[in-house]
Amino acid sequence: MYKDKTITVVIPCLNEEEAIGKVLNDVPDFVENVIVVDNNSTDRTPEIAREKGATVIQETIRGYGRAYKTGFSKATGDVIVTLDGDHSYPVHDLKRLLDIFFQYNVDFLSCCRFPVMDADAMSFKHWIGNQVLSLVMSVLYKTPIEDSQSGMWVFYRNILGKIRLRSDGMPLSEEIKIEAIRNPEIRFKEEHIKYSARSGEIKLRPWRDGMRNLVFLFRKRLFP
Numbered sequence: 001m002y003k004d005k006t007i008t009v010v011i012p013c014l015n016e017e018e019a020i021g022k023v024l025n026d027v028p029d030f031v032e033n034v035i036v037v038d039n040n041s042t043d044r045t046p047e048i049a050r051e052k053g054a055t056v057i058q059e060t061i062r063g064y065g066r067a068y069k070t071g072f073s074k075a076t077g078d079v080i081v082t083l084d085g086d087h088s089y090p091v092h093d094l095k096r097l098l099d100i101f102f103q104y105n106v107d108f109l110s111c112c113r114f115p116v117m118d119a120d121a122m123s124f125k126h127w128i129g130n131q132v133l134s135l136v137m138s139v140l141y142k143t144p145i146e147d148s149q150s151g152m153w154v155f156y157r158n159i160l161g162k163i164r165l166r167s168d169g170m171p172l173s174e175e176i177k178i179e180a181i182r183n184p185e186i187r188f189k190e191e192h193i194k195y196s197a198r199s200g201e202i203k204l205r206p207w208r209d210g211m212r213n214l215v216f217l218f219r220k221r222l223f224p
Helices: 020-026 045-051 064-074 089-103 124-141 156-159 170-182 206-222
Strands: 007-015 031-036 055-058 079-082 106-114 153-156 186-194
Touching: 007 045, 007 064, 007 156, 007 170, 020 031, 020 170, 020 206, 031 045, 031 064, 055 064, 064 170, 079 089, 089 153, 089 186, 106 170, 124 170, 124 206, 153 156, 156 206, 170 186, 170 206
Parallel strands: 007 031, 007 079, 031 055, 106 186
Antiparallel strands: 079 153, 106 153
């Protein structure tokens, strides 16, 4: 519990045996529950997560959004924090982010990775793609946003009843922000973090995933 609120961390994982142990070791003691959604891994990711004390949920249908929605359905904390299983997001920074979340009295805090401090954390192609997608999202939804693709968020669990998440894939990272921004009952804020180079295999396919995310932004705007 932190400041009278229970905290659940949700981590979607696909073949992250190299880093998931490090991620779980860094989770602060005030976190009541860590849910690792194993998205049909073929390595030891679920075994390592269980050994580290996480609650492991199996989601056999692969998909970034699918895994997150499964994890959200099992979360019980007042506040949900999301992380990747590759140790790229700063788990050690969770206390600071929660302090900002409560200090600014927001409902959804999205963590911005820019400017990228670690030169190995993001390729130039990946950086360009993020800039384009964030610009398009800012224009389409008339709200400045620096990092539309960030996967680290802090939010009250009860907002899940106020938003509609349809994507089962990578676009969920932008869809959840769009839903928060468009809802007048949800207070939204971005905060900068230090993003690091991931451990393990790279699953993102910049051109394919970038185009899918771009198409999703327009489709979501035209058919909300």
